[in-house]
Amino acid sequence: MQLGIDIGGTYLRYEIKHHGDSVKKGMLKSAGTGLCSFIESFLEKEKNITTVCISYAGQVRDGVIMGAPHIEIDRHHIKAYIENKFNVILYIENDLNCVVLAEAASCRSKDVCAIYVGTGLGLGVISDAVLLRGHEHIAAELGHIPYKETPFRCACGKSNCIELFASGSGLAAWKKYYGVDPDLSLQALSQVQDEKAKRIYEAFIEALLHAAGTTITLFNPEILILGGGIMKGNEALEDLITSKIKAYAMPLSLQHVKIKISQKKNAALEGAFLLKDYHG
Ligand SMILES: [Zn+2]
Incomplete structure (x- = not known):
């Protein structure tokens, strides 16, 4: 199963897909929600997720968050951290990309x-x-x-x-x-x-x-x-x-x-x- 996340200045939206079909969707306010801690708590509950795909409203390079004008950053090296802690592959890219x-x-x-x-x-x-x-x-x-x-x-x-x-x-x-x-x-x-x-x-x-x-x-x-x-x-x-x-x-x-x-x-x-x- 795949977890998709779109995080912007106002909202974090997520969706779980299984073989291309939407299984679950949700939305929460970005303020006070650390992206990394959100993913960690999510993956601890949902053990079947193998891929995490993130659209990020900020500057991102090779799995590292470099900056974001409207989002609090709780971890820069997010790809390495999440992949090492959980058995998943993480993709993260700038939102407009x-x-x-x-x-x-x-x-x-x-x-x-x-x-x-x-x-x-x-x-x-x-x-x-x-x-x-x-x-x-x-x-x-x-x-x-x-x-x-x-x-x-x-x-x-x-x-x-x-x-x-x-x-x-x-x-x-x-x-x-x-x-x-x-x-x-x-x-x-x-x-x-x-x-x-x-x-x-x-x-x-x-x-x-x-x-x-x-x-x-x-x-x-x-x-x-x-x-x-x-x-x-x-x-x-x-x-x-x-x-x-x-x-x-x-x-x-x-x-x-x-x-x-x-x-x-x-x-x-x-x-x-x-x-x-x-x-x-
Ligand atoms: Zn400017």
């Missing part, structure tokens, strides 16, 4: 980029069927490319990152700054009769267009998937981005690219289960 593995598998393409707008702004890239990781396994940190100066500080330490405009945490910061109702969704921001709310919405869309256009220009994907909590259920964004992207990417790269909103419930968890079969 898991996401793009799942998206690419579904659309059967070798050139896919996935931009996810959640707490942050993340990107996963599969180019010619290979996951793009970079020398230190921190490639494609789209959210932290310099964009415009803001009155806030990003989790990375800078104050001009593009995710300070196009992310859940960015939206929250601007709502607080302008005194706009913190409960307004992205869609609601565009609909209310409030100049400040409209300004936040427009700045979000412009930053997202910059991020998407830059991604298309740099990586030349066949398919660009847009997903994440902020995009979910926002199908209108697909048309909006497609109609406006021309001004934000190199014309030649735009010729054959398809831009789609993700249809997946949890691409990160789905991708985590694919890690054991990915040998890139």
